[in-house]
Amino acid sequence: MTLSEFNAAGALARRAADAAPSLRALPGYVGISLHAGTIVVEGEGPELRARVAELNRVDQVNGVDQLNQAGPADFVLAAPASAAVVPSAAELLASSTQQLFEAYVRDVGAAGLQAVTYTNGHFVIRTGGTTTAQTGPASSAGLLTGTDTTPATAPGTKPKMSAADFVARYANVALEQGSRIATEEDYFGGEGYIIDGRTVCSAGFGAFGPAGEPLILTAGHCAADGAAKQAEIENPAGAPAAGGAGSGTAAGTLGSFGFSQFGGPGNTKVASDGTNVGTDIAVLQGIRSGLDLQPAVTRWDNPADPGPTSVKIVGTVAPFQGQPVCRSGRSLGWSCGTVDSVGTWVIAGPDSLPPDYDNDLRALNGFDSTTVKSRPGDSGGPWISGNFAVGTHTGAESDGGVQTRAIATTLEDATGRIPGGVQLQLFLNKPTLAAAANGTLTAGEPITGHVDAAPASVVAPNSKVRITVQSSNPGQKPGQPLEVPVDASGNWQFPAPEWAGSFTFSAETVNGFSRSGAVSLSVKVSGLAAPVITAPADARTDGHADGPGLTAVETIEGTGEPGRTVRLSGDFTGTGLVAPDGRWSINVADQPVFGKVSVTAVLTAPGQTDSPSATSSFTVIPPVPAVSGIRDGKHLRQDSLPASISGTAVDGAEVSVSMDGAAIGSAQASSAGTGARASLQPRVPQDLAGGARWSVPFPAGLAAGAHRLTVTQAIDGVASLPAAVAFTIDAAPASAGTPDETPAVPQQPAVQQPAPRQPGTPAHSTVPAQVPVAQVPVAPSTVPPSTVPPSDASVTVGGTPPGNANQLAGTGAGGLLYAAGLGAGALLLGAAVVIFARRRAVR
Structure with a gap:
């Protein structure tokens, strides 16, 4: 049996003890016992059956029914074993151990009697040797002395009747032979x-x-x-x-x-x-x-x-x-x-x-x-x-x-x-104070606390907390100690005083003469009522519930006492004045925060203690992370794959990367550098300029064909929508001179472009065409996507000048187009950075 099981059994016995007095008073009651986690009431009759049913509908505290509470169905009514015994005309039925004991002593005598007990639905009379008290020296020698004896009667006396004859008169009494006690x-x-x-x-x-x-x-x-x-x-x-x-x-x-x-x-x-x-x-x-x-x-x-x-x-x-x-x-x-x-x-x-x-x-x-x-x-x-x-x-x-x-x-x-x-003497823990909002209460509001049971299973029944004022504010009148009850769960409370300021008192758990020892406790009492935060409302308070969730917080709004100042703290800060209609609003658009967010508000007034606080928590979904280097629809050659996949995200976010639905790595986005990380790291203060970089190794062994890359970022376990990139890995061309050589881009025949010949190079040498990589979006009517050379060395395939069937030989014009493409891309990316920075988390 574990300690918790032992404690639970003790509590079950306490429940049985509380119910026993009301059961004994009913006709048909025989006994009560514990069996297999239930309280077995032995007996029969409508009144007893009704009481057992009632006990399974209520809880009891110190023998008093606590109505309107759902109690565990611990009580089971069982017919007594003796009910199956039908006494003959010459037999009796014993009804209690006391009645049976008195009858035995009166008719047989106490000599040789060990016990009269009730067990397993019947009564037992144990006879056999009784013994003297073993009084020995204080040393261990002699403490185990004594021999068993089993006398029938005291010397020179004659029993009124034998124990066997006495037991034979009863249909529900057994005789047992005992040994020396x-x-x-x-x-x-x-x-x-x-x-x-x-x-x-x-x-x-x-x-x-x-x-x-x-x-x-x-x-x-x-x-x-x-x-x-x-x-x-x-x-x-x-x-x-x-x-x-x-x-x-x-x-x-x-x-x-x-x-x-x-x-x-x-x-x-x-x-x-x-x-x-x-x-x-x-x-x-x-x-x-x-x-x-x-x-x-x-x-x-x-x-x-x-x-x-x-x-x-x-x-x-x-x-x-x-x-x-x-x-x-x-x-x-x-x-x-x-x-x-x-x-x-x-x-x-x-x-x-x-x-x-x-x-x-x-x-x-x-x-x-x-x-x-x-x-x-x-x-x-x-x-x-x-x-x-x-x-x-x-x-x-x-x-x-x-x-x-x-x-x-x-x-x-x-x-x-x-x-x-x-x-x-009872075990009592010292009382503790429940956490008040910022340690402040309003006048008359309940001061609440708790008395722990541990390491015991329950708080001693009928315990109280004695409250004594230790210090007072001007105008405060010291009073007599106040005792407040402790409920079955260990909770207690009493009203805060009607004056504002610091209220200090001692508290001690008491139960009769048992004491826990006193502790000094204090709370602040304010004349200002706590404000109420009404917005924003959050449909995903745990980051996983259904609903759109919040993607940004522009204002914190609420109600309060007109003319008072509201002060925000937590993930958002700021102050505002409560309007005459009792409403207030504070703009926090310049404080973008993502993840699990909380904000606390108090009312303030000159010369007064701040009001109790109001706290609201909600979830703000991070933006979609950015993937650089690999764009949607891109082709990569199998023998020249990049070493890594990288991009930008909110600083401190945990970035998760999957390929074709299978996770391939995670990393923490950091403005101080990049690198793969195995677990989520705590959110850190962020530098919004430029974003935070992340990087994971490119997975090895990807087969040729179409693939889908997805990337999400999470803050405080709140995940963003995924960034998805579809790309294709093209099979590498066979070695030169082999009959099965295939071009890198089979859709269009490769055009060999003349290249400057180095001394000693054969006149028929050619340079393979480069696989086109679209890095920056450019209008098709201005620059065909296939002509834009790669701008990220980490994903560049090959190393020759661009060329295909639609291209002229490499000239200076090619370089101008390349520069124009970069300029247009920079303008577009610059706009994206400006917009993104307004949604970055600052912690």
């Missing part, structure tokens, strides 16, 4: 303590007395019927749970014994009528000054520093069959399992004597587990379910020296028997 007086609840220098026990839970004094709850039998006086802290390093020798070395004073009860009131043994069922609880009081009791249980992961892995306690819960539980103690340490049964247990008192031990039997309300393990010295230690306290350890049953079950006292029942009452 041993109380384990050797431990401290999570850590050990030494009693009067002689014996060792374990402390269970921290608590508070009626006046708020710190206490420790432990097992009543550790007090030796009130004879025990002083308790000393056992050095954890020497405890068996920490791998020590169990020497019981003292590490300072702990406190002294106060109230204790083992068995009936006044430590009485089982009465002849069985009516004095009691408990096993003791209180350690007068806790040493400076000792800081923790509302947590050690798991013994690190005895020298148990805090980080300790389990925090936030309340109590009753035990149920099937409930996951864990126990902690100084002898065996941490052990977990499930509750097997709940009922009344009989334990031998300190005056029990061998061989039968039946002369001092004590009865108590408790529960057992065959999967949880323990050892002598674990007595008094805590049993928990999730973050809830369930009980304190009482003893164990052993058979031939092998433990068969562990037994604990029910904590909720035990604490109710302590005179004056006690409060369990």
